[in-house]
Amino acid sequence: MLERVDLLQIYYFMRLTRAMEDRTRTLFLQGKVVGGVYTAQGHEATTVGAAMSLRDGDCIVPQHRDLGMQLVRGTSPRAVMCQWLARGNSPTLGRDGQLHIGDMHHGIVPMISMLGESLPVACGVALAMKMRKRSTIVLASCGDGATNTGPFHEAMNFASVQKLPLVLVIENNGYAYSTPSHKQFNIQNLSERARAYGIPGETVDGNDVLAVIETVGKAVEHARSGKGPAIVECKTFRVRGHSEADKADYVPQDVREEWLKKDPINLFEAYLTREGILTTAKKAEIEANIKAVTDDAVRFAEQSPAPDPETVADYVFAPDGPIAIVGEPGAEDTRYVNALDRRTGQPFTTIRKTEEAIGRR
Ligand SMILES: Cc1ncc(C[n+]2csc(CCOP(=O)(O)OP(=O)(O)O)c2C)c(N)n1
Known part of the structure; x- marks a missing residue:
């Protein structure tokens, strides 16, 4: 049962995620972001909700749109901004400007850029937990496109055979870059694939944060109790392009409009307001807090030095x-x-x- 304080925490993280991405886009337009910008406006209920279903000691193996998961699991906004601005003190020491970041102290395994390749790694982490008889689990995520790769199938099959404590969240936003679902696979729901591995699979509205928490929570309990892996497909929508270089004009206007009516933050905000949990004063307090955290992260990153060119061959x-x-x-x-x-x-x-x-x- 989620308490009032948890619900406000969820709301905070959803809005923080969006605010951080909004700031990054501004920095990008100012020419301050070194690489591309890949955002996940619209995914916040999925990313934050999934991470909220975990406990201390659990691990995440996130994908490129999982800022929400990263923030909930303890990646600091300063680290994220330093990463995007490729500063020498960023988690990748300025070598990468994307969310390919991890922090094993917080149980965050960095994403591998090749789609699907993180999933066998997630199996490895889950196997280690099982061998050490831990009661922790691994929550991995991937997009709909990544489910069509070989590593996806190998990982889910291996996880099933080994009964690994692994939950896979599929963030199905209807497109793998510009390729729509119907050109990617011939099934209605990607959770149907779970049957082929002999494991549970469910599909949930990925824009409804409470539904995500409930469904992922069940899968987490299943994995934690030693019954093996589970798949949760969260159906959602990526409001912006694949990156800021993509106008996403391949998305039909009526499809976009339907999804925009279901913005996950607006939906949750309406629910919290209806229930009397989010008052005007509370909302203003949260907004001020988010602005302060985001301003601080940007200031910190802008004041941080670029990597020293002398170190370019380090870690190679x-x-x-x-x-x-x-x-x-x-x-x-x-x-x-x-x-x-x-x-x-x-x-x-x-x-x-x-x-x-x-x-x-
Ligand atoms: C094996 C592989 N092929 C292509 C790419 C280039 N690429 C990066 S993200 C992406 C789209 C991925 O779609 P999906 O898995 O549905 O995730 P989404 O970006 O929609 O969240 C592509 C094609 C890649 N990184 N790895």
């Missing part, structure tokens, strides 16, 4: 280099696994034992 190569390069003095013939043993200091047999522990041998 392993600090102590290869063991030996074929043909060079000191190189010897060895089996690949033995070379790996030497590098990791972990003999191959340890890997076997790990597999025995999870019942694979």
Whole structure:
């Protein structure tokens, strides 16, 4: 049962997410954002709602539109702004200007840019949790387009066979860039795919934050209780283009208008107002708070230095280099696994034992 304070917290995060993105677009128009800008206006009920269903110790493996999830799980607005402005102190030290950021202290695994590729990684994290007998779970997300990749199928199949504590949230916004759903797949709901893996799958209105919390919450409970993975498809709409370089004129006007009537923040705000939870004074207080947080993040990022050009090759190569390069003095013939043993200091047999522990041998 969500308390009043939780409901206002949800509202705060939905509005903070939108405010951060709005500011970024302004910075982009001012030429201050180094890369492209990929936003998720319209996804806030899905991203914030899904993350609100988690507990401390759980992990997220988010996608490129999951600012809401990142903020709920503890990524600071300052870190996000530094990332977008590619400052030297950003989470990727200025190497990347997108939301490909993670923070293992907060259980946030950074997104991999190749669509679908984060999902096998999510399985790995969930497998580690299972082997360590933790009661935590992994919540991964991907778009509708990403569900048509090989890694998606491999990951869901593996997760099912291994009964991993994994929940996959599919953010189905009807388009993979400009490709509409009917040109991507021949089923009504992407949650139907769950049946092929022998796991539960549900579809929910991704613009209704309370419905998202309830449905994802059920899937989380399923995964946490050791019953294995589950899929939740959240149907939503990306109001802006794939990036700010995309006018999204492939979206028919009537489709856009229908979705705009269901703006997730407006819907939730109307509900909170009707219930007497969001008063005029409370709303003003939240707006002032969001403005202060966003202003602070922008100021902090603008005052932060760009990365030092001298460090451009840092983190590209392993600090102590290869063991030996074929043909060079000191190189010897060895089996690949033995070379790996030497590098990791972990003999191959340890890997076997790990597999025995999870019942694979
Ligand atoms: C394997 C792969 N193909 C293409 C791209 C380029 N790309 C990045 S996002 C995107 C659209 C993804 O659509 P979807 O998964 O539905 O997510 P959405 O952007 O709609 O949230 C594309 C084609 C990529 N990153 N990886």
